[in-house]
Amino acid sequence: MDKVRIATIGRSAITERFLDALGQVPEAEYVASYSRKEEDARSFAEVHGAHLAFSSLEELGASDQIDAVYIGSPNVLHAEQAKTLLAGGKHVLVEKSFAANRKLAEEVFGLAHEQGLVALEAARNTFGPGAAYLKDAVSKTGKVRLATFRFSKVTSRIKKLEAGEHVNIFDPHMAAGALMDIGVYCVESALQVFGAPESVKASAVTHQVEGRSADDPYTTIDLAGEAILSYPGFLVSLSYGKVSNDYLASQIEGSAGTLFWKETSCPRTFTFTPYVDKGMVYGTIGGEGAETTSVDMPENDMQFELASFVHAIQGDSEALAEAAEHEKLTLASLAVMDDIRRQCGIAFPVDR
Secondary structure, three states, X not given: OOOEEEEEEOOOHHHHHHHHHHOOOOOEEEEEEEOOOHHHHHHHHHHOOOOEEEOOHHHHHHOOOOOEEEEOOOHHHHHHHHHHHHXXXXXXXXXXXXXXXXXXXXXXXXXHHHHOOOEEEEOHHXXXXXXXXXXXXXXXXXXXXXXXXXXXXXXXXXXXXHOOOOOHHHOHHHOOOHHHHHHHHHHHHHHHHHOOOOEEEEEEEXXXXXXXXOOOOXXXXXXEEEEEEEEOOEEEEEEEEOOOOXXXXXXXXXXXXXXXXXXXXXXXXXXXXXXXXXXOOOOOOOOOOOEEEEOOOOOOOHHHHHHHHHHHHOOOHHHHHHHHHHHHHHHHHHHHHXXXXXXXXXXXXXXX
């Protein structure tokens, strides 16, 4: 088929990065921008070389000049925008987190199936050679006993939050917070490797959002968190946050050795250290026979998720199979995230 004609929703840095990745996928082209204000949509379109601009989501969905839409809006809007566009016959690539909860995600995927369209989550660390290597390399560790997936970084907006200002990324009404923005990388990577856990135990560092009415039940949001996923014979811990920097590596510990990597959001360099029996020792013996492998990753790794999306639209069987697997991953991950939020007392209005 001809090039897949793509529109975007959102004007943030992540949309800018998406458009940079789009330039690396020759089977697709950028044709339209959407924003609630027509002048904003038109300005963004002109700057980035698109010839169409929309301020009506329904008109965007009905346009015969667009095949697919990248949704880079706030989390709370993802599901409803996706459903509107799918009803109009558009394929959707939805930025992580795909939806505020599993129920909404099921509605989106259900409509995509009814319409014969592709709906895919843009979770970049689950696509490409880094994710593929991690899934294959886990076998090197032997019988897995413990694993840790980590990702924390200080947000530039924390000073505004501490000053009592409203910050979208820390607003339950926006279906936001540390888990939905940062922890999702850990959850989805862990479940891509190990599948859905038997149970989840979680705790979080929370914050009470200021400026809400006294009867508003949605004022608790997470700044950081930890969760333990239980599997038959082993445990997986998740550590994530937006108010501190974590410099430790993620790792999988097994009977044959330990595999570790530092970039949970973009896995690219892996070191495997085999277990060496030294008899009775005091402390961990490591480093002997360590093997480091680096996979070839571009500066902008969003091109992998976009290429998979475009190829699925074009009917490529491998890409369609990958989309089906990622649908399962998205749903399983949101189920875990729903459980984590429930245990930590974090609710969103759209959960109703």
